[in-house]
Amino acid sequence: MKVLVPVKRVIDYNVKVRVKADGSGVDLANVKMSMNPFDEIAVEQAIRLKEAGQADEVVAVSIGVKQNQETLRTALAMGADRAILVVATEDVHADIEPLAVAKILKAVIDEEQPGIVLAGKQAIDNDMNATGQMLAALTGWSQATFVSELDIQGDSALVTREVDGGLQTIKVSMPTIVTVDLRLNEPRYASLPNIMKAKKKPMDEKTPADLGVDIAPRLTIVSTGEPEARAAGIKVGSVDELVEKLKEVGAV
C-alpha cells in the first residue's frame, strides 16, 4: 500500500507573528518557516505504517512556493521515500485555498493511487481545517478526522477520533482520508543518515496546470488584525469586593 502525505509550509510555531501594515495578511518575508506540526505527525504515522509492514511506500506532497522543497526535504529526512512538489505560486504570501489544494491532491491521487491519505487536521497558519474533508468529498473516499489512534485492518480501519465530548471510535472503509490530531504520535527527529540520504531521494516538480487544476482564489480576505490586547486587571482586597466588582461589570 502506498501512503500519500500532504505537507504544508507554514510560519514556524515559535515565531511571533506580525500583521502586515496594509492588513492583507501576516508578514512572511524573512520569517522562519517550518512544516505544519500536524503534518509532521502525519509523516510520522506514515513512516510507522511502513515500518510495521502495512505500507510499502510513503510519498510526501507539498503545494505552494518553490521553497516548499525544504519542507519536503524534512519529510524525506524523517523517512518518506519520495516527494512531489506542486509549485502553485511565486508569492510567499499567497495562500492556496483548501478547495484548490484538495483538487490538486485529487489529481495526485488519480496518478499515484495511494491506499490511504494521512494529512494534518489543519494548518496552524489559517486554521481552515477543510482540505481533508473536501478531498474526501472529491474522491468519494471515506474520511476520519481528528484522529488520535489508527489501526488498519485489511480493507477497513478502526479509528479513534478526538471529539468535543471525548473519544469516538469509528470504522471506515479503505481507501480513506485520515486527518491527524496532536495525540496520535510524537514525531521523530530526522536521523543523520536520513538527512544525508534525503538529497538523493526523488522529488518531482509539477504545476497545477500540469494536473489540470484551476487555483484561482474564491475567497477574499477583508482584513487581518492583531488580537485585541487584554485590558489591565485590578487587584481586590476581599471576596466581598470581588463579588461586588463582578456584579458591577455584570459578570454575576
Added chain:
Amino acid sequence: MLYGLSAEQDMIAQTVRSFVEKEIYPHEELVERTGEVPNEIAQHIKEKTLELGFYACNFPESVGCAGLSHVDFALVERELGRGSMALNHFFGRPQNILMACEGDQIDRYLMPAVRGERMDALAMTEPGAGSDIRGMKCSAQRDGGDWVVNGSKHFISGADHADFFIVFIATGEDQTDKGPKKRITAFLVDRGTPGFSVRDGYKSVSHRGYKNMILEFDDCRLPQAQVLGEVDGGFEVMNTWLYATRITVATMSVGRARRVFDYALHYAAEREQFGQKIGKFQGVSFQLADMITEIDAADLLTLAAADRLDKALPANREIASAKLYASEMLARVTDAAIQIHGGMGLMSDYPLERFWRDARVERIWDGTSEIQRHIISRDLLRALGA
C-alpha cells in the same frame, strides 16, 4: 560555503538544536542543582544519539560513522553549545585522536568508542603543566617490554564516566639550546589498571556536573601495546588530531551566546521601566546590536576556520583566532545580557548567571586566550623572520 549553508547542513543544525531543546534543556536545572547527571538520563541521551546516527559523527564512514566535514561537525557542536555540557557529554563525540589506533587497539578502543560501548577521556594537564605542556612531570620508565608510570593529571573532563583514557606522558628528555625538552608519548589506559586511579577533582564555578577529575599513577605498569602512535611521538599525535578541540570551544561559545542573546532580546522587548519597554532605550538597544554583530562575526570566523580544514588549507592561525574571539565574545555577551536583566540576571532562578559562570572557562581551557594570541602573532611574525 561561507555565505550559505546547504539544505543538509541546515537540517543537521536544526535537528541537533531541537534535540538539545527537547532532550537536554528539561534536565539542566536538576544537573545545575545537584552537580550530577543521573545515570538513566545519561543513558537515555546516549541511546537517542546512537539511534539518530549522531553518535561519534565526527568519525569517518570507514569506521561506520557519519563522516561529517569539519563545517558540518562545527554546526553540530554549535547547537550542542546551547545546552549543558554535563548532559551533552552523552551526545557522544569521542576524541578523534583515536583514529591513531593501530592493530588490536582498533577493536579494543576505537570501535567500542564510536559505538558508544566505551567512553574515553583525554588527559594532558598537570598541576605544574598547564599551557606549558612540556613541563609535565608524569613520566614513564621502560622496564623490560613494559612502561612503568608515575605522576598525576588534573582537570580531566569526562573522566568520571570514562572507561579508558588517552594520557600524554613524558618518556624522556632531550637537551636543547633552550634547556631540557621533554619527549612525550600518548598511552591508552584502561580504568581499573593496577596502579592507576581516578578521583574527584575540584569544584568548578563553570559547567556544574561536567566534572574535572584527578588521575594518579603509582608504579602503574603499561605494556608496549598501550602506546598510541609512536613512542616519543606524542606531540605529533597531538598536532595531527587536537586542533579540533579549539574549534569545539569556539563553536560552542557561539551556540551558547545565541541562546543567551535570545533571553536578552526578549527581556528587552517585554520589560518596562519609565513607562516604556527597556528595548526602546538606546542604552539597551545598542548593546543588543553590538551583541548580535559579535555573535555573527564569531560564527563566521569559526565556520571559516573549519572550512579551511575541510579544504586542507593551513588553519592553525584561523582556528586560534576563532577560539580567541568566540570565547571572549561569549564573555562580553553574557555580561551584557546580565546587565540588561539587571538584578534578576544574577538570581539562580534564572539561567543567566549560569551562562555567565560557564562562559569564564572558555577563555582558559583548550589553550588560554594568551596562548591563542601567541599562536596567531607567531604565525604572522615568523613568516617575516621575527
